[in-house]
Amino acid sequence: MTGWSDERIPIGVAPSLGEALDSWLERYAHRLRTHTVDFADYLGLPHASVRRMVRRLTEGELELLERRTGVGAEQLRAMTLEAFGGSLVRITGPTRRLRAPAHWRFYGTTSRYCPACLAGNGGRWQVHWRLGWAFACIRHRLLLLERCPRCGKHPPVLSGGNHRMLSRPQACRSLTERDGRGTRCGYPLTEAPAVSLAEGGAVLLSQAGVNAHVIAEHRSAAARERAGELSHLGRRALRNIGARPDVVPPLARDIITACGGELLAGAAAMEIHDARNVAIGTTLAAIATDPRHPLHEDVFAWICLAPDREMGELREHPTRYLTNWKSAGPRVINRILAASDSQLTLKARLRYGTATAEPAVPSLSEADIRVRASKTPGMLWPSWTLRLLPPKSPHQPRIAGLRRACASLMLVPGGPAGHRQGARIMGNPHFRSNLEALLAFVDADHICSTLTHYTRVLDTHEVPIDYARRRALFANEATTLLLDENAHWRLCKSLGTRQFQQVHLYRLRWQLRRLLLGADPQPGNHAPAWTHRFTYRTHPEILAFLDEQAHRNLAAHHITDEPVTWEPPPHWLDNIALPQPPVTTPTERIRALLTPHSTARDVAHTLGLTVHQLRLLMEIRRLSAQTRPHNKGNYPRPPHQGYLVPDRLRDLYQRQGLQQRQIAQLAGCTPGIVKTALKQANIPLRPRRAAGELRRSVDPVWLRTEYHDKGRTVADIARELAAPDSNVSQLLDAWGIPRHPPGHSAPPAWQPSPFASLGVPLSPDMERISTRAGALEELRTALLLPGFRTRRAAALTLGIPRTSLNGRLKKLETAAGFAIFNHRRRPVAPTARGQALLDEAQLLLQRLDTRSRPRPVTCSSSPLGTIHAVLGSVP
Template identity: 40%
Template structure:
């Protein structure tokens, strides 16, 4: 028989798999017929506390237990919470106090339990029951219990100051004033919810056991998965309480698995009992598992619930930031859902229109590197592909290109807004004008494909080195610093039989600087008026001369870079472009048209592309049209006037028939200016003023006053009906003393419908473009928000928003409630009904 010694206890009680240190000490004490406090005192640790030891052992405690019991140090450490410190629990190594865990608010000071495990293991407690992520027993398929059914307190494994050994499997919580008065409830008989073996809750617990609590705990991937599950679980628990009627079947299935009751709510946040954690984690696992059949519908439900909770005035980017705590995969799905609600700059920043949206995380230095590789105006080939084919506003192309280049710097970072990003490229001095030019070019275009392409190009620039440092070029070259070899140019002009003129040299220096900077000098949203035709017809030898001059300027500053470079279009193979790609252009036909010297508008029509797209293609390919031969004579050949403009015929029409110059111009199909010139050439005196007006022969005062002052028709409309000019109508109004309309007045489009308008509709009908605005406003109800409505109507979000605001300011009340979905206000409902009736009448009665 082994004898007792001061350093060794001969009776052994080996730990069971997964047991906590305090549970094992309690079992050893029971085996020795003493309390745990007496055991620790006997072992030489009278001040030791099992509730602290189970968190972390001190070096002294570890050494004593190893020496007295023979259990090795590794086994002892595995029986404490220390291996999960930092990943699942938070323990102060100095005080062994429990801090806020990374997920949930179950600190690990209390333990959950499975009654069947306690019964089978004779009252021995599993260590993982203390962890916040433990909510189900996969061994017996039960939902863990948080409290003793008898006293409703969290059970304790070890109670200090026992007077006798504790009975295993009973609640040791003190419920009386006496030292030995304990609850005593048989925890092994506590009722627990049985979970289906193939259900979502046990599947979630198995994943948690494998990823967060198993051998891979604490790794970056495990921490990321834990954060993802936790954030989604919190959103799911909120949605269960606020939007359960709209929840998909999978949500109701998880609730049924957990007993069919809603989880309890805490006062300030979601509760963290096993019931809450089980439901939240199971739903989070469903919403985030790639191959789960209910993945998309559960996640969509969570997003819809989040939209309703945040309200219409919530900052969308702040809302996206809350979801981003779940990690990049969840953030990407949230941003993709928010994309229709985001403005253009945010869509580019987040890449929400791409297949891989992401929260902005790039530092300022990365954006600055991207700016160094970007010209102030977007490259011509990329602009060609981004410029919508049906863009109608000509002349704003430089501003469009500058805005696109500035927006490239927004993707992936919050370091710069549009104004400061524009400053990095030198576009800041007139960045407002550039943005207005961009809006003018886009008009009512859907910017989705443009936003996706810009974000994708920005990411590609980060992944590929660029051979040109435009930041250095912008700091090096200007009109005052570039070298232009005037002697070489003069020699070139002599070979062409041309003269060297200051104007031509000025334009060539501008083009030289454009080659070096990849953009027009300065920051204007428009190019010089002469530039388009000058560049389009630049002779090939002059173009080659400028290229050599640019290379010489680079060499003088020891810059070993190509003169021009563009990112290859293969970087974004498969992208859907709103504009024209180079492969869509017939290159052979293009070369023929350039060689024939066709005008830009004619060549564009023959190629089936826009004129701006053609000019961009000539810039990208360094191709220009052959300049046509100059006219042989500058003297104009005088051609005698013919037809109504012949002197005799003109005199007859003007003097004998008394026709006005405008009436003769309409007859001759020319302008009134031409008629005036023909009168002067024929020496025909021009009449002064207007002939006397016979009002009574045209209409009556009553009719005119009713139509103009009461029906609010305008003078051109009345003039067309009476067969006279608008000027004549205004003359009649003045002579009859009828008050004129204010200068800001617009004719009511409903004047001819013979209907009585409400005061609100009357005020709207006298504003510009009221029919267009009303047609759009009546279609707003039912859409998720104004941005979604704009996308459905194919117009710009800002334009629709401004039109709605302007209409509401005109009528003096809110027409549409800014909720999700959009709905009319009480007064707005009557207004929209009236507008629908008027529009229907207008469509029916319009010839």
């Protein structure tokens, strides 16, 4: 209070802490035994509206009240809603009209009240009771009241004029019709029954949280965000209670009961923002956003449940109405995205980042995505691919397609581009097969989380290579690359190698284009087979020559500030919880294992890696195995294995009488290798046939039956007779046996049964099947199929092209003469007769593998050797 002056009222009434302006003026008028309207006239405010003054005081009103009452300006402003204007209430223009606030549609034209507070402070009405966020009295643990229990109206704070003044300021001042005239209600509001709230209960805790984080800091951005969360989630909770009372969780029912009622119905379902509804909604929203509460996830999921529809199939977007949640703030939206992760497609999970701890609404433009594409090669970097691959997988083929799919999918997170558009931007066609290759070996959750982290890291760092420019310059294979063939020829001569023929130049250009692009030039899932040998064992001087030629090509296009190749530094991923790749092995140890005679499989087994992980690791560290000496015969050869072991070879050649060509087919190599093995084992070679011996040893009737009646080919009969094709053709012409017409379909080629020497009687079906060329390969493939969901899934997992797998099964079933598998059942299962055949094949192959341990010798030109490497053992 200021000092007394001539204009000051002789009688003073001090405002209490937190009291509203109209309550203070009403008490002042009551102290002077008058009405508030008359008191305002006496103060010099004859036409002023106290209802508007309690919202905000004008400068004239403030100066007059300060001068007449002696109350300071700051204290007068504290008794109005001006401090909350623009945040918790909206007061417009000179008229001081109240508009709907941003949260909880409580306009503040009336006041809630606590009867215990009115009784304890002499009827002083608090200014914060006019806020929509005030619903409980923490001091007295009561739910605030809205109306008078007698008249059912909102009790006014002011008595007004022209009516009889009430003797008690705590009484209800509402006008009612009684005996044909208006009169005051007069109900003692201090005695109004209120709902008692449990101490430490959820409702009181939520009011305390609102007081601390919304009302006390209402100007801060954090308070606005918190208010948006509570009000939006609270309103949705009220709608769900009214629309779906049958699915209301028990915790919500307990809160409704604690607030003095049963389930909301009727008008309450329309979100009437009285103290009870606000208390229920805010409390449920506070629980849903409190990570310490044990049921916060369940309550949040129930609040997010749409009131008019259930969850459906996989969706491309988290919700059609995601923009409606904007007022709830980014934290709630992120939780909605995270909660909808299981309901989204792979593309949507990547776009919104729902598989990560920080999902977000897409905000990037197409231009931003193209900038990211310029930072990304057409195939994912090998170091990042190692982080994505499973720790240990028995089959990981199609790595090239896997890396292409990752590079394409990295354009999806946070932007408008889809996976197909991303593939076109990256120059990666055949996206469907690439994606199948990725999903066959990597878990979808791991893909979504890891690739999203990769894109966020990439967006925040700079990359020294413009891969978009590289693709524009070098992706077209018709574009000629600069390659100094003379320098390469001189280098090969100095190294003592003849790898300067046209096929080697083609491969060299292929590798050069790969260096420049950071990806394979060809868009398929598989790199050519020769690239694996080239990258595993290439002389360091050849690699240096390739780097030099790559620099020449870049300089020809005026690119001098970019390295040829680049890998993201490891510290970029230090703050991301990703599986550690197997890159901790020292480089020197790996280099020591890459000897001239080591194979990729042996080195990978020693290091505990797969072959593909070893190749990626060598690509990261620019390693290559030591090249073998080029002087023929001056270095020790590895010992023969499998069918070419001396004892096994002697049995096949001498005791069983097989020809070199037949042994080569069993061993998966060429006849020349078999001949060399016979010489090294000191096994004498059988002499060549004498002139006319073949004609004397072959029966013309037998030849006519085999060729003409059975339809066998000359090559097949020659293979059985261990004779050249031309000799058999001469016999056909000499004995007048007519040749096959054009388009003749021959039966499968014959070969000696590989099971003949096991001493196990063969069934007629197995006897017929095993004498066909390729029978072992087909049987081993068939044994791997049972248990897979489909043949397509089996092909993806085994790394066999679907056409090849289906062709093997068709040939096997055609030779058997019956269906081995029931192709209409899932998972794949054999028929009864097929199961008996597979059981027999299992026994025979186990005995054959135990006896001979068939492992193909090093023979790069033999496709059968590759098949043995893939299907060398059957569990």
